[in-house]
Amino acid sequence: MYREKGLIVRVKIITAPHKGYRERVVTDFAAGAAGDVVWLGESEIPGLVEAGMLLDLTPYVEKWEDWGKFYEVGKKLGSYKGKVYAIPFETAPLVIYYRKDIFKQAGLPVPWQPATWDDVVRAALTIKEKVPDVIPFRGFYDVCLPIYMAGGKTYDPTDGKWIDKSDAILSAFKVYYDVFYSYGITPKEAELEKWDNRKLFQEGKLAILIDGVWCYIEKWGPGMTYEIENREDVVGYSYIPGLGTPGAPNYISVTGTYNWVINAKTKYPELAWELVKELSKPEIIAQWGYETSHIVTRSDAVLGEYAKEPFLKWATTVLEHSIPKPIASGYKKYVNTFKRVIIDYLVAEGKSPEECLSIFVNEAIKELGSDAVKEV
Amino acid sequence: MSLLRYLKRYSSEIILASFLVPALVLLLIFQLIPTIWTIWFSFTDMALIGKKLIHPSFIGLKNYVDMLNDSIFWQSMKVTFEYCLASLVLRFILGLLAALYLTSKMFRGKTILAAIFLLPYIIPGAIHPYVWISMLDTRYGTLNRILLFFGLTPQSWVYKRAMESVVMINSWAGYALAMLILSSAITSIPKEFYEVADIYGASRWQKFSKITLPLIKYPVILSLVLIFKEDIDDFTYVYMFTEGGPHYRTELLSLYAYHKAFAYFELGYGCAVGVIIAIIVFVLTLAQLKLGGV
Amino acid sequence: MSDVLKKISEPTLRVVGYVVLVVMCMYILTPLLWLLLTAFDPEGGPYLKLPKSITLDNFVMLFIGKPIKGRAGAAHPFYMNVWLKNSFFIASVVLVIIIITASMAAYALSRLDFTGKSLLMTFILLIGFMPSMAKILPLFKLCLMFGFIDNLFGVAVVIASSLLPTQIWILKGFFDSIPRELEEQAWVCGCGYLSTLMRVVLPVAGPGIAVIALLSFLGAWGSFTIPLILIRSEDLYPVSLGIASVFIHNPGEIGLAVDYGPLCALSIVYALPSLAIYYLTRKYLMQIKVGKMEVR
Numbered sequence: 005m006y007r008e009k010g011l012i013v014r015v016k017i018i019t020a021p022h023k024g025y026r027e028r029v030v031t032d033f034a035a036g037a038a039g040d041v042v043w044l045g046e047s048e049i050p051g052l053v054e055a056g057m058l059l060d061l062t063p064y065v066e067k068w069e070d071w072g073k074f075y076e077v078g079k080k081l082g083s084y085k086g087k088v089y090a091i092p093f094e095t096a097p098l099v100i101y102y103r104k105d106i107f108k109q110a111g112l113p114v115p116w117q118p119a120t121w122d123d124v125v126r127a128a129l130t131i132k133e134k135v136p137d138v139i140p141f142r143g144f145y146d147v148c149l150p151i152y153m154a155g156g157k158t159y160d161p162t163d164g165k166w167i168d169k170s171d172a173i174l175s176a177f178k179v180y181y182d183v184f185y186s187y188g189i190t191p192k193e194a195e196l197e198k199w200d201n202r203k204l205f206q207e208g209k210l211a212i213l214i215d216g217v218w219c220y221i222e223k224w225g226p227g228m229t230y231e232i233e234n235r236e237d238v239v240g241y242s243y244i245p246g247l248g249t250p251g252a253p254n255y256i257s258v259t260g261t262y263n264w265v266i267n268a269k270t271k272y273p274e275l276a277w278e279l280v281k282e283l284s285k286p287e288i289i290a291q292w293g294y295e296t297s298h299i300v301t302r303s304d305a306v307l308g309e310y311a312k313e314p315f316l317k318w319a320t321t322v323l324e325h326s327i328p329k330p331i332a333s334g335y336k337k338y339v340n341t342f343k344r345v346i347i348d349y350l351v352a353e354g355k356s357p358e359e360c361l362s363i364f365v366n367e368a369i370k371e372l373g374s375d376a377v378k379e380v
Numbered sequence: 381m382s383l384l385r386y387l388k389r390y391s392s393e394i395i396l397a398s399f400l401v402p403a404l405v406l407l408l409i410f411q412l413i414p415t416i417w418t419i420w421f422s423f424t425d426m427a428l429i430g431k432k433l434i435h436p437s438f439i440g441l442k443n444y445v446d447m448l449n450d451s452i453f454w455q456s457m458k459v460t461f462e463y464c465l466a467s468l469v470l471r472f473i474l475g476l477l478a479a480l481y482l483t484s485k486m487f488r489g490k491t492i493l494a495a496i497f498l499l500p501y502i503i504p505g506a507i508h509p510y511v512w513i514s515m516l517d518t519r520y521g522t523l524n525r526i527l528l529f530f531g532l533t534p535q536s537w538v539y540k541r542a543m544e545s546v547v548m549i550n551s552w553a554g555y556a557l558a559m560l561i562l563s564s565a566i567t568s569i570p571k572e573f574y575e576v577a578d579i580y581g582a583s584r585w586q587k588f589s590k591i592t593l594p595l596i597k598y599p600v601i602l603s604l605v606l607i608f609k610e611d612i613d614d615f616t617y618v619y620m621f622t623e624g625g626p627h628y629r630t631e632l633l634s635l636y637a638y639h640k641a642f643a644y645f646e647l648g649y650g651c652a653v654g655v656i657i658a659i660i661v662f663v664l665t666l667a668q669l670k671l672g673g674v
Numbered sequence: 675m676s677d678v679l680k681k682i683s684e685p686t687l688r689v690v691g692y693v694v695l696v697v698m699c700m701y702i703l704t705p706l707l708w709l710l711l712t713a714f715d716p717e718g719g720p721y722l723k724l725p726k727s728i729t730l731d732n733f734v735m736l737f738i739g740k741p742i743k744g745r746a747g748a749a750h751p752f753y754m755n756v757w758l759k760n761s762f763f764i765a766s767v768v769l770v771i772i773i774i775t776a777s778m779a780a781y782a783l784s785r786l787d788f789t790g791k792s793l794l795m796t797f798i799l800l801i802g803f804m805p806s807m808a809k810i811l812p813l814f815k816l817c818l819m820f821g822f823i824d825n826l827f828g829v830a831v832v833i834a835s836s837l838l839p840t841q842i843w844i845l846k847g848f849f850d851s852i853p854r855e856l857e858e859q860a861w862v863c864g865c866g867y868l869s870t871l872m873r874v875v876l877p878v879a880g881p882g883i884a885v886i887a888l889l890s891f892l893g894a895w896g897s898f899t900i901p902l903i904l905i906r907s908e909d910l911y912p913v914s915l916g917i918a919s920v921f922i923h924n925p926g927e928i929g930l931a932v933d934y935g936p937l938c939a940l941s942i943v944y945a946l947p948s949l950a951i952y953y954l955t956r957k958y959l960m961q962i963k964v965g966k967m968e969v970r
Contacts, residue, residue, distance in 0.1 A: 027642050027810070030428050031903060035814045037823065051429025051645055196539040196626070197518040200720070204519075229719050229934060333430060336643055348627050396782050396867050403779035403838055406771075407801050410816070410835035415804045417812035428811070474698070481695060486688055494956060495949060496699055499706060502948035505896055506917045507709070507941045510934075513720055514708035520721035522704060552701065560888060561844065564881045568851065584687070598847045605799070606840060613805045638807050647811065654808025661803045666796065 033057045033267075040270040041279050046081040046261050049089055050333045058089045059266040064277050065091075070284070070302070078301040080328040081261040090263035091284050092301035094292060096216050097259035097326040098145050099319065100124070102240045106211040110134040115240055120248030121153060124212065125182065128189035131211045141189040142201045143214040146258050147343045150176035152327060153244065155251040158338060159330035160378070166338050168368035169361060169379040175247060177350065177357035177364075184351050192351045206230035214244060217319045221297030241315065243325060255325040261301065299323060334372055341371045415658075422652035428645035436648065443652035452628055453636065453653070460612060460633040463547060467611045470551035472604060475558025482559070483566045501556035505616065512549050512621070538621055542630045546617045553617075554610060558603040565599035566592060601672035605665050612661055633657050713938035720934060732939035752936055754943065756909055757916035760826060761895060762947070764912055767830035768894035769887060772841050775834075776886055777879075780845035781871050785854070795846070798839050806836070806899055814903050824906040832900050837893045841886040848882025849875065884955035891951050895944075913944050 026048065032038040033052055044052075052058050065071040065088050071079075078092030104114045110131045118124045128140035144150060148158050156172020159165075167173065184192045193199070202223045204210035224232040224239060232239060246252035264283055266276045286305040293300045294310040299320055310316050329335065345364045349355040355363070368377050422443055426436035447453045478497045481487055503511070515522050516537040524534035537545045569592065577587050593600075615635035622630040631639075633653060641650025712718035713732055715725035736754035783795060813832065822828025852875060860870045876883065898914040905915060917940060 028902060030642070030645070031810055031814050034428055034433055034811055035818055037814070037818055048429065051427075054430040055433040057429070193518065193536060193539075197536050198538060199519055200517065203719075203721075231717075333645070340643075352626060392867070393786060393788075396786050397788075399778035399782035399867070399871075403775040403798075403842060406775060406831070406835040406838060407798065410813070410832050411801045411839075413816060414809040414812035415801065417815075418804055418808050421808075421811075477694065477698065481691075484691075486684075486691060487695070491953075493695075494952065496702060498949065498952055499945065500702060502892065502945040502952075503706070503709065503941045504914060504917055504944050505898065506914060507937065510720065510937070511705045511709055514722055515705045517721060522708065522722045525722075526704075552705065557889075560885060564885045565847075568848070568881045598850075599844075602843055602847065609803060613803075634805050634807070637805060641807065651808050654805045657808075658800075658804045662800050665800060665803075669796065 036269065038267050038269075040267050040272065040276045041283075042265050042267060043093075044090065044263055044265045046090070046263065046329065046331060047335060049082070049263075049265070050084050050331055052265075053084045053087075053089055054333070057268055059268045059270065059273060059276075061088045061091065061266065061277075068281070070281075073286075073302045073304045075301055075303065075323050077259060077323055077326045077328050078261050081259075081331060082263050084331050090261075090265045091280050092261040092263050093284065093289060094296065094298040095259045095261045095301055095323070095326075096218055096298050097257040097319070097322045098149065098214055098216055098244060099257065099322055100242050100244050101205065101213045101215060101219065102127075102242070103205065103208055103211050103238055104240045105208060105238050106131060106135055106138055107240070110211075115242070117242045118245045119254075120245050121179065122248055123245065125187055125189065128212055129187055132187075132189060135211070138208070139191060139194060139204060139210045141183065141212045142194060142199075142204075142210055143183065143190070145215050146329075147346055148176075148339060149214070149244070149256075149258055150179040150247075152256050152258055153179070153252065154247045154249060155253055157380070159332055159335070160380075161330075161332070163378070164332065164376075165378040166332075166334060166368065166372055166376055167380050168365045168372075168377040171380075172251075173364070174357055174361050175249065177346075177360045179247070180346055180350050181357050181360075185354060195347065195351050202230050206232050208238070217299055217316075217322065218297045220315050220319075221313075225297070241318070243322060253325070257322050257326040258329060259299075259323070259326045260329045334376060337371050338368065341367050418651045419655055421648055422655045424648045426648040426651075428641060428647045430645065432648075439648070443649050444656075446649070447652060447656070452631065453633075455628045456631045456633045456636045459543075459629060459631055462543065463550075463630075463632055464608060464611045466543075466547045467550050467554070468604065468607055470547065471555045471607050471611075472558050474551060474555035475603065476562055478555065478559040479562035479566060482563045497559060498556055500553050505553070508549065508553055508616070509621070512545075512617075516545055516621075539626060542622045542626065546621060546630060549617045549621075550611065550614075554607065557606060557610070561599045561603045561606075562596060565596040569595050597672060601668060605668055608664065608668075609661055612657055633660075709938045709941055712934050713942050715935055718934040718938065729935075732935035733943070735933075735936045736940055736943060752940065753908075753911075753916065754913075754940065757911050757913040758943075758947075760910055761912040761914070763826050764830045764833065764897075764901075765891050765894040765947075767827060768834045768837065768890055771831065771834040772837060772890040773883065773887060776838060776841040776845050777871065777876060777883065779842050780849050781867075781875060783842070783846050784849035785857075795843070798842055800839075802836055802839050810899070810903060813900075817904055823904055824910060825904070826910055829897075829901050829904050829912075830894070832904065833894050833897050834890070836900070837890050841890055844889070845879070845882050845886055848879050848885075852878055888951060888955045892948055895948055913940075916940075917944075 026045070029038065029042065029044060030048060030051075032042075033055070038057070049058065074092060075095075078095055079088070081095070082088055082090030082092050100118070102116060107114050107116060107127070110127075111134065112127055112130055116127070118127065124141070131138065131140040151158055151172050154172035154175035156170050156176070157167055160167060183190050184195070194201075201210060201213055201215065202219055205213050206224060220235075220239065220241065222228060223230045224235050243255040244257055246254055246256055264280045266273060266280065270276050284302075286300075286302060286307060289300045289302060289305040290308050290310040292298070293305070293316065294308070294313065297316070299316070299322070300306060300310065306317065306320055330338075342364065345360050345367060349363055350357075350360050365377075365379075421436075423438060423440060424436040425432055425439050425442070427433055482490055482494055482497065487493070513521075516524075518524060518534065518536055518538070521537070523537065527534050535541055573591050573595075574587060577591060582590070612632075613634055615632050615638060618630045618632055618635050619638070634657060637650045637653035637657065639650075640646045640653060708722045711722065711725055714728045714730070715723075716727060716729040716731060718725070718732075736752045779798075783791065817823055817828060817832065820828065822832065856874050856878070857870050860874045865873065896914060897912075898918070901912050901915050902918070905911060908919075911919065917937070
């Protein structure tokens, strides 16, 4: 619009290091010193919206024909209480990586796409038996992933409550218990001591790994820290399967986004919106996705170098199975509580899934408050 | 009239007192005002984001009362005490030792030695975690490889020995503060004192305990105070390595305040924890100063 | 203890001393071995390993502002010359502010006697004792009022104020140890307080000034939180922010997307000015001004 009128708009670009970015952005907004257009992770959206800091973009996207091209999961991550506040720019779902060389050594089929969680366990057990000196399995990057694999939820947006007790959560504890104890496909030290999964995988000491899509290029790609030289030959990737129980999804992944948001206090909302539209062009998103090995947020951005990279092209299809992280304040507390129960009680002390569930209920009430949690 | 006479009589003192003004102005504006502001926040339910940012309400002592019933807070208190005590002892002893090496006539190669001793203090803080990951990782870490080389059992540093690990890192990174203060203090002791002691045939220990120590009392107390202040304020290493775990066994008070204020955005509560930290420092520093007779 | 030490002969003590020294040096240097080797390793990673070949590329990369060779991808470019310039600016402004304000204040505190002096001293020491994280929002709002946002001078002023209490205390201790007779002579000659301070006291307080110069330089050089909150534009980044900007993921997540080689090279370059300042001030530290003065 402004380009047509031949108007030149000066944009001041302000940057901040990734380390400490969250603190910076939140302090900026709190002090009323944030820029007009801001780069923001999805987790800060609810709090900033509640404080009236973000411009409601719903009327803008309604008039924007490109909005239909954005993937559903990204749209959900940029919305809060039914209104759009953020235009997603990059997203990063989780996938299963596996070492083809180890699979062949164990006599397992390659390529491999597990249909259910049991298939993953079975493959890991085969590896444990046939190739005893490697770690069969490491997961889950997002601690809540097993809950989603069981078809469960962590948050109910309809009443704004966190779920502290459900069949799916019990199943998730069972998954963890199986991994570390019943089947022992991950040594518990690996979790407690934060073993470097990506390096172990690079060295062929780890067979199956659930991790983010960015690992393929950013860790194991050419010139990267953990470069795998014959990456195409040894690294396989597949969708994460559900648990195979009733109500569980076939395939599942979970993702967050980084977005462009507009400061509600901006003096030039129209101009800011034009800038956001400019920044959200498919070519820009595709180039960024290629350079940082993140997934594009709109279907027409699979182009250029991005489209030429077979992994990224495949990884884009993971979005079809991906669910968004909950968009609600309190998510961090919920995740940290769950993570603590898993690590401190289940992995470290070997507490049973049932015991862990009741510990989790207590801890969640303590952390989030009894009126913010519910049982399903 | 009397005022004028008063001014005249104390004019030199007033001029001298005016020397305090620039420093005090700086301190008042950029230290005292934010501190008072923070104390005010601690009496509100201010949140860093959300509705409570715009409309915080005054809730009196509620944050402090909540704290009394907060088991994690008390756990943090205990952990902080352990951490600070261990760090204080190690950082001071290492710093004193280093200062003695740098000033004693007995040892050679001081130029090189000074550079070595100073290294941990001058490499960027942002890289300390990486340096120590390379050291403490269970599988690939240098320390465990050394232990293996000598036929010793590798340790699970970041998990089972979390507290030992962070104290080890902190002492490594911070002993040089005491070293710098003490070495220059020892250097400024007049040589004549030792020459006189030599005439009377004083032993090395007598010289250290009767001359050096009493003369560096003020710097010793100062470095203890500063080390303590740094340790209670700084949570870099627990933040990077243990995130307060396992079971909050390394959740320092400062990390807890940070978690509350910036991870969960409960600024009011975080500030209240900050105020408690300040009070602890205040009381302990006063005690140290009084005991040291400064 | 004292009896035992008395019996130990000089050579034995020396041997024990050297053994302790070696252990200490190992504790100090072993972690840094990784830093040193990785800085010259074309394929450095997060753990210690012997480089297959040696390269200076990592150092070159810091200054040319773009990755070289096959090191494409996520790594953020380094602008070391810009970062160094900004860090130097901040550190020198901090140094000037601190030496002037701290020496004046410490002199007054050392030479004045008034009721409540120790109270004022304690107040000065404790004024900055609120954890810095808790103070961030108020400090930020304050700086907004003063126009200190995205302003290197503003950053320096705030850093100086946070370092000031310690420096006043250290310096006061040194001034206390300087005999007053010298100044009294100066007063007799008609010198004012300021010229006495400049001409008589400062020259003999060498070690003290050197220590506060060193400590405030190191403090300003390493400061991260204050520039993080106050600096907006990338061309005003000091080195501490520059380092942070090359991390792609949060620290604590092991196996980060970091180009370890240049990062280690950067740390070495970053440490050099501090080392230089140390040696500059050290010469002065070792002159033992107070001792000489007494002889005279």
